[in-house]
Amino acid sequence: MRDDETDPPGGADPAYGVYSYEGIATFAGLPFIADTAALEAARPDVAVVGAPFDISTTHRPGARFGPRALRALAYHPGTYHLDLEVEIFDELRVVDFGDAHCPHGMTERSHANIRARVNSVARRGIIPVIMGGDHSITYPAATAVADHYGWGKVGIVHFDAHADTADDIDGNYASHGTPMRRLIESGAVLGRNFVQVGLRGYWPPADVFAWMKEQGMRWHLMQELWERGSAAVMETAVAEAMDGCDALYVSVDIDVLDPGFAPGTGTPEPGGMTPADLLRAVRLLATTANVVALDVVEVSPPYDHAEQTINNAHRVIFEMLAGIAWKRRRTAG
Amino acid sequence: MRDDETDPPGGADPAYGVYSYEGIATFAGLPFIADTAALEAARPDVAVVGAPFDISTTHRPGARFGPRALRALAYHPGTYHLDLEVEIFDELRVVDFGDAHCPHGMTERSHANIRARVNSVARRGIIPVIMGGDHSITYPAATAVADHYGWGKVGIVHFDAHADTADDIDGNYASHGTPMRRLIESGAVLGRNFVQVGLRGYWPPADVFAWMKEQGMRWHLMQELWERGSAAVMETAVAEAMDGCDALYVSVDIDVLDPGFAPGTGTPEPGGMTPADLLRAVRLLATTANVVALDVVEVSPPYDHAEQTINNAHRVIFEMLAGIAWKRRRTAG
Amino acid sequence: MRDDETDPPGGADPAYGVYSYEGIATFAGLPFIADTAALEAARPDVAVVGAPFDISTTHRPGARFGPRALRALAYHPGTYHLDLEVEIFDELRVVDFGDAHCPHGMTERSHANIRARVNSVARRGIIPVIMGGDHSITYPAATAVADHYGWGKVGIVHFDAHADTADDIDGNYASHGTPMRRLIESGAVLGRNFVQVGLRGYWPPADVFAWMKEQGMRWHLMQELWERGSAAVMETAVAEAMDGCDALYVSVDIDVLDPGFAPGTGTPEPGGMTPADLLRAVRLLATTANVVALDVVEVSPPYDHAEQTINNAHRVIFEMLAGIAWKRRRTAG
Amino acid sequence: MRDDETDPPGGADPAYGVYSYEGIATFAGLPFIADTAALEAARPDVAVVGAPFDISTTHRPGARFGPRALRALAYHPGTYHLDLEVEIFDELRVVDFGDAHCPHGMTERSHANIRARVNSVARRGIIPVIMGGDHSITYPAATAVADHYGWGKVGIVHFDAHADTADDIDGNYASHGTPMRRLIESGAVLGRNFVQVGLRGYWPPADVFAWMKEQGMRWHLMQELWERGSAAVMETAVAEAMDGCDALYVSVDIDVLDPGFAPGTGTPEPGGMTPADLLRAVRLLATTANVVALDVVEVSPPYDHAEQTINNAHRVIFEMLAGIAWKRRRTAG
Amino acid sequence: MRDDETDPPGGADPAYGVYSYEGIATFAGLPFIADTAALEAARPDVAVVGAPFDISTTHRPGARFGPRALRALAYHPGTYHLDLEVEIFDELRVVDFGDAHCPHGMTERSHANIRARVNSVARRGIIPVIMGGDHSITYPAATAVADHYGWGKVGIVHFDAHADTADDIDGNYASHGTPMRRLIESGAVLGRNFVQVGLRGYWPPADVFAWMKEQGMRWHLMQELWERGSAAVMETAVAEAMDGCDALYVSVDIDVLDPGFAPGTGTPEPGGMTPADLLRAVRLLATTANVVALDVVEVSPPYDHAEQTINNAHRVIFEMLAGIAWKRRRTAG
């Protein structure tokens, strides 16, 4: 017998396969790039980076398995966006740039590595897409992005059930409930360009909201989305975030979705967004603003069922990629 | 080494902890009160009572684990209501009054104990919040409340997929499909103050609806909520329930939610409410009417996933407490 | 002791029981009919047929257990439709006609058997309700229906996240991604009477949509439902499907629902319909058009939780039966 | 197209199918018999009866779904016993006699119906195999068997983690912790022919064991099986049970298995038997003694995973049938 | 209606209930003691302490929920040990001393608090039973015990799949793979009194075993248990551990069990002990040696099913308590 493995025919990359479960699991079967030298050589438009870190969680951990799950367990049927009518990877070159190394139980080293790896992407003008990990990783990740685009020059739209603006929680200043405070205090992002969408429930307390107001932060409670609809709120949000900025960082805590759609997360809060609304909100940002980075955090696979949460997180990334692809095609056309 | 456990600092109650999973599991980490003498001494505003009883279920049992799950497994991040801007426990003193004892396999004794324990609360003018258990417990619980406020003087708003107004089911007159019939037949609650929200599906049959009509009952099918929206329907419902009454008992069968949000229940019926709508409906009642009691029933943890149903039930209670707190602050202010 | 099993009293059929979990599991406890001779004798209005076949799936299998699950695990509380106010089985005689035999691993034989068994139903003017199985079974099933009503004379309303109109997938022309292509190519159904509802996500690619357009097919993306609402879209859809046809085949891929409501399916796509909308869409078809067949496919019990998906599929069937019953009563009345 | 459903070929019964998941779910695909008249006509060797009753449980309920699960979800690959080299149904005629009707929430009526239905079998000299249900059903079931073979004439071998010989539990005399007390007190079975295997853990207390000793009961702790091996212990057990009796009732509480093998049960106790040992213990009884009845109880599907517990319970029944078949062939040969 | 809650009768403590799921969840329904003053007043024989800490895990986290699960979800049917014939709490006074406070994401503070709280117990001559938490907590816990009994005076029998004697893992010296190194290096425990049981698999590497040998440590691989049986190995182990010591600390990593019995753990290794063997090994230590402390660690509820792992951990504690009770009765008698 000869070495006659002609199936699938030559065009298909034998490493990544035809089916979502076949071959080696990179994000969406995209080419894998291990180090910065290769990244420099490839110069893609977007690089996906994992941040498998979850020890800053106050309730259910497990988000360390988020990047692995997004690569290995998501179902991705195709790459043509039905509403935008765009073939994503015809317009964008995207790679999987592996994980920032997160030593277990060690916050400082893990955060430093995340900042370094995201910076390796952003400093080349490549859009980093960061797969968390818990929300504490937004502090090093967004700082790394601001390092490139300029401190105070990047707006943020932050989807979440929680504001994550506490000063500390139980003495922990690197908690997943504090990263937005760190970002604003550091000056990497200005409060007036920091917009939150989807807040609800019973936290943080009033004094934290007072601090947020002092910083000029804006937030849109789920109550407002319930009353005005998500489309109207998003128009407001994008205007607020981009007021004086030309670069947008988008941070999606998957718990902005109702736990019925995204059970696989650490601090679930009933009464959240639907996937239909969230995906269109992300799309609006991608097609309207200059998105320079995206993170999707708090996907905790041990609490997921039938990959519901994983697939929602995957589609948030795909929706962003599709929107950016659509915008580029339009600009190019 | 000395007895120097200074962490957490003195202000925190060492029994109940900082995290939802820490320490001894009372409802929301509230103080536990075991007997009526202590209740008399404490005279709180609200007392939470468990009714771990589930043998009246016609399909999936498991609700006996409801109170334990609401105490031990719910995630509760804070106590400041973001929409109402109220710190709940600044306004309300709430305790966990333990469980009514429900001997296994014995309906009559269990129901008698539930009635006695709820009455111990209500007779002191304390608002009982009853954690079921299956829906049959509403008969003893609401009767105990009427014992204090007067038979025929208490309105009921009842959220449910099912009317629970059958005369009997398979010969069982204490079934979880019959408690509302018992309540009305007994005279504890008048049919004309009994309002149902969320009914859908294929049960009960036409003759039961005929009986309901004869009693002057009102009901709002999910079809009506689908057409008019939950906010409009709730305005109607509260007016109907309070017509001639000044005290409102609210009964929430968690299966009023769509099973996508609340899988952990015994008789799931597709096509139900969203958590966003239910929580606001409960809030409306709390802030508008004089709520004197709440029960949340049919939470069956063996069928739950990632505490979805448990957290929804927990938030129904918190929403009620927040609404009452908001109203009291307003009245006091 | 005598043979005195008088409980339940004589009226109840001892085979099928009072509770959903009691006795022998036929669909909804309906009479079981094993062969065509008995079917001929019974001449019911509707016959439910299982198609336990799942090897044409491109991602998660398991739909072979769909018929068993719909019979054995669904919860069905009653038979009186609350919105339509119709007692279903007072108007319709419905039987369980067992399964088409699907030899494992063998597509051609399985499909042939499905076509034969559905035809045994349809050729007698009985409405077949087919429980899949993966979506590939719609090709033999709808062909069998067209065999009776006339090729090119049957319209289709097809609820799905995916168009299923690929020519082939990875060389497989009998894939669950290709049945609608086969149907239209064969001539059994005309493209212009083929209407799709709920499409979303990233598949199929542009060339497939071009082919669909050439055939005169119509489709309504989730985006359109998000903008216009499902009620308005359905009015359009029914008009399109019935344009020139008098018989309607309805095909419901359960993945048209958002995975939050229907996790138990093979190729989940976030951003789908709610059960409340889907059930009313099905109802509209049943009460408006001349529905001659229904299939409900892609229910994969290994991925379900707490029978969420199973119950949604069951209610799709019940909603259809109720709508037809209502229409017949009205026509008769 | 003709009614040409020739697949599977004529020999196969179209009702019950080739695969475990195909067709109508009777126990092992055996013929279904609904009433005593048909049973009288058929006169099988064995009749399987369900007892879907679980309200006497002290901890996790769910055993009401046991009979349904054993019929619908068990995997049964064949009928030829590899060790005994016997084709079971060549030697034995076995039918599925449906369920005793168990009205929800009503112990007395349920137990009466169980006794009546089991008696309908036993009084014809047919071996009843009862699928529980919680263990309280052994009292009516074994009494019904003793009604036929003579009170005090039937020995019992009882596999269980718990003795189930309490007088009452929390005032309940029909608890699943009390049936063996009721049986012995009634005189239906003599204490000296009552042998227990597999007891372990922390219940019942010393006074109950004292009562057991007074009755002449014998028990074999797991400690003894751990020391002597199950084969040696079983030889002792069968001798004890049959001392003065010629008929043996076997009661298998599935919790005699370690919870690692049988998680789907109500009161799990670590440190139990392995399936390999239990199946051979049952086989020894079947091939050695005159087994006249078997019950398998406490299978609680909501707590099962991947049908582990269900399949173990199914194999206990198959092992018993195979042993009886082997013995009959041998006697006949 | 009066305050007539006479059920259960006065003797029963209304706080903790009759059923495992009733009332407030302390460990086994034992009295709760919050602070050291109350502990000093009560002077029990044993105090159970939680250590909800899991950020030192190298793979699956979740053990922070271990103490909560052991209190709230374990099933405990009674308190009379069937093999030892001892009523545990007739001989021993045991209390639940709550949790050491473990600030999230902060190892040093958490470990300090664990050491302080365990020391508060041990310094009073009370036996601490520590519920982990990951295995890193054994370092502060066992040090706290040695603080009282004398450094170098306490032997350890350590059940585990892994030696946990690495110097560091990925730069982390407080990892759950390093606590035994820290203990021996510190001098709190001598290597020659450190005995390990159940090691297997592929870690640690050879140089770690070389270090262990240098310290005089002894270990018994699963291979040895497979060949010699656990009873014989345990006799050797107890002699080794007590050689020159009179006080024994027992540390049970629940992953010493095969994952088939204990799936709910972080680093599962196939080929482990059975519960029957482990419980008897613990019993042997309790009845033979002077056990002064016990920890049970690495119970990760998110990965558990049907409380299998939780119940095994609970029984390890009960077996230890029963053995100590038996020994005390014997000594006293």
Add this chain to the structure above:
Amino acid sequence: MRDDETDPPGGADPAYGVYSYEGIATFAGLPFIADTAALEAARPDVAVVGAPFDISTTHRPGARFGPRALRALAYHPGTYHLDLEVEIFDELRVVDFGDAHCPHGMTERSHANIRARVNSVARRGIIPVIMGGDHSITYPAATAVADHYGWGKVGIVHFDAHADTADDIDGNYASHGTPMRRLIESGAVLGRNFVQVGLRGYWPPADVFAWMKEQGMRWHLMQELWERGSAAVMETAVAEAMDGCDALYVSVDIDVLDPGFAPGTGTPEPGGMTPADLLRAVRLLATTANVVALDVVEVSPPYDHAEQTINNAHRVIFEMLAGIAWKRRRTAG
């Protein structure tokens, strides 16, 4: 900020990570080789190949996800075998050679691709380790191995609950119940060198065993392992398989394990082997015979829990690699 990702230090391969969940998921973090040219260049000792094919299953599918799960979800703590005292990858060079492409729903093409890819390995004298997929893949895989070592020159030891020697099942000759018949009929393997271990239960029927006997096959029922112990049986088995052969193919159907340890499989049969016994049986083959190929099949992740089955399958492979490594070191030394 510079590209200063110095963590982990240079020695670590950034692609595959320190933790089991980090980086790109190849089998055990081994180097990935996509095509035969690279394989030719690398010339490793062992190459792992996936065969994601499951449509020949007669009951529960899902094994198509086996290779992905073994790569992405297994927990592998280290590489030093504690019993054999060998550092596996010091002795053996092992690579991940990706998957044979298995077009969905197409048996013939899938099997041809499996045979081609395994042959690409075996023809270079590299040991293929094939991760199934269902058991039908053993026919193309073992044939590919025999193509290199000579037809009739390769013995097989086959661990399984089922003989898989049917001629056909329901007309399917490529069923997962038939591969061993195909292998022997083809002449690739001689019946007298085909040894089966672990058979139990109720299938296949007597005539199949008669055929097996005619071929000179040998089999060792679980009954024999229960009586003689697995060590003794394995000594017999290896002698039988190697009688006249010098090359051994080992096929491990994970369902040879009891379902308590390996729930994630398609056709579970209670009463199977323990992991402790199976791992040592595999070790004996590796250290005694000249193993030239291994397959591990029927791992069905949708039915697994907490990676129990996945980890067992992973350890079967590791045990084989460790045994071969040990043997090579010994021979070399």
